[in-house]
Amino acid sequence: MNILILEDEIPAYQKLQACLKAYFKDTKTSSVQSNWARTIVDGEKLLKENTYDFILSDIQLLDGLSFDLFDKVKIEAPIIFCSAHDAYLFQAFNTNGIAYILKPYSQNDFNKAINKYESLFKKGDYNSLDSNTINALKTALQQENTTYKKRFVIKKTSGIQLLNATDIALITASGDFCLVIDNLGKRHTISQNLGNIYQQLNPKKFFKINRSEIVNIDFIENIEPHFKNRLLISIKNHKEKVMTSSSTTSGFRKWLES
Template structure:
């Protein structure tokens, strides 16, 4: 089996390669490309059984590759962006995996490839898969209903600068510098919020990437973060710093 892996970020490539190796449990040949031009060059002179591709890569988007050269190879898209679902559907895509993905996501995609190999591609089933992904993406919390003496105030999650754990409840500040409290644990809130925008940097704080004003090194394995609405800086834990660096660089 010969696979083309199109991924411009080295950590993401290593993670994907490890998952594919674990899933296939057999030897396979592969080519790793990082840019539009490099991918076109290899596809012009080599044939592949399967392509795994990010969407936003060096030199443009992977769709630029498939527009420039005719490709009949099945494609599994692995990306952090869900807005390209329909465009991917117009190519030879057979699966659309959203980052951050896990081993089971790669297993399911490769199992689908195996089941579809030598079979007619079922567009109805594939579109249904996209529908499930969209519904999952849209299931994240969109607003908080905060009880106030004067009534219930609605705060959109996109306007939340940060969330701080305070025992069994949490408090957060919005873009108007207004402080609110909510009767949920920080762990539960972390699972309800969209990980594209929110990250739990330590045991006590979740930050919204939109309102991060400054990031500097604090120690070898920790970062100091200045967030809008807070006078003091927040410090990442040693356990989260590596993942946080990857999160902000996506």
Template sequence: MNILIVEDEKLAVRKLTKLLEETAPEFNVRGITPSIAATVEWIAENRADGRPEPDIIFLDIELADGQSFEIFNRIQIRSTVIFTTSYDEYALQAFKVNSIDYLLKPVQQEDLQRAIRKYYDLTAGKTAPAAQVDLEAILKTLHLQAPVPDYRKRFLVKQGARLLSVETSEIAYFYIDNGLTFFKNHQGQKFVVDYKMDELDGFLDPSRFFRVNRALIVTHQCVVQMQPYYNHRLALTLHPALDKETIVSRERAHDFKIWMGK
């Protein structure tokens, strides 16, 4: 039985791991991730390598880089999810209503045993399958407001002696060339930006921008064509044209195809 623990508190990780060893020694903790970004990357790489999905993901709600509900927006989750949370019992009715199990922190052994029994009942067909995660209903019942991300709306760039403010809607893609980060607008004009790709990946709207590999972030509008490429990758044709190899990495290819269909 393979387990993924998503938790940013080391003490909570140690306690949950110890309780799992005592309560369900057949469980094998395959991975521990502390953030939304690390979890999405772990799942994508695990899937790309052809390894089995975790049977259960123990998912803390509050992570260092946001609420873990964002993970469901970034990648398809195929595992059973058990949330761990510090919310009070009244608020946690949201999880019961949506057929989602939870562990109230600090996790107690009897609660863990209950959650594991529920998992085995589900997999044995003794109870109805869990409903699809209804994030909106959960957030409403918990009296939370899903944070509205403050995605970057424009960039200030140089053009000769002038400074231009370019809206993100005018940008076709970002790329790296000789260690510098550039973007091209839809007319093919090239501008340098003083950000690394990891920084851009963090404050660009993921519904409009997708990082296909370490050196390229694209928009829907710039992708003219995509074709299968060896080793389960994808080759892209972009407009405006880019005089570089434009390949979607193997671990991102599946999610890229889903993103392109949205």
């Protein structure tokens, strides 16, 4: 089996390699080979020189969108997209039998995507990605990029760091600034109040559960009922549970199903 990985971030590439190794653990190592490209230029060269059983691809590469690569080179192999962009943008992929893994993903998420590829391809239900779908997704991504905050500048004693909005699990108000818990459970400070931050975030991903806390739907692990029409929420990599207010519970339930 020959696999192409299109991913610009080294840690993300390493995670994909680890997931592949775990998935194919019962297969001879020599029978599963992979190539890696971080740019459209390198990806185009590999696709012209090799044949692949399937492709694992991020949306954003170092020199542009992977969609631009798929516009240049006709792709017959199934594509599994691995990205932090909201899954609702990729409904067209699902109708074409193309799997999608939303970052941050688990080994189980990865396994389900590979299983989907294998079952659809064996049944002959897979259709190649066409130009109409690519163009529609490019338009949706452009609209998303101009509407919502993509990253925040974090000032540390060691310098300035960037925190992607998709890596934010929980935001808690603390006076005129906010404490942010990221996907690894680390704490950061953003020098803005909660209201300003909330207005910049994608409402399909983030919800203000009470006067002082905002949660990211991708990091909700468990929800349980609490007294006075409130809900207790468990967040990934965060020990303390957070709670909806009685006035936000109804809206929160509707948001979960939207």
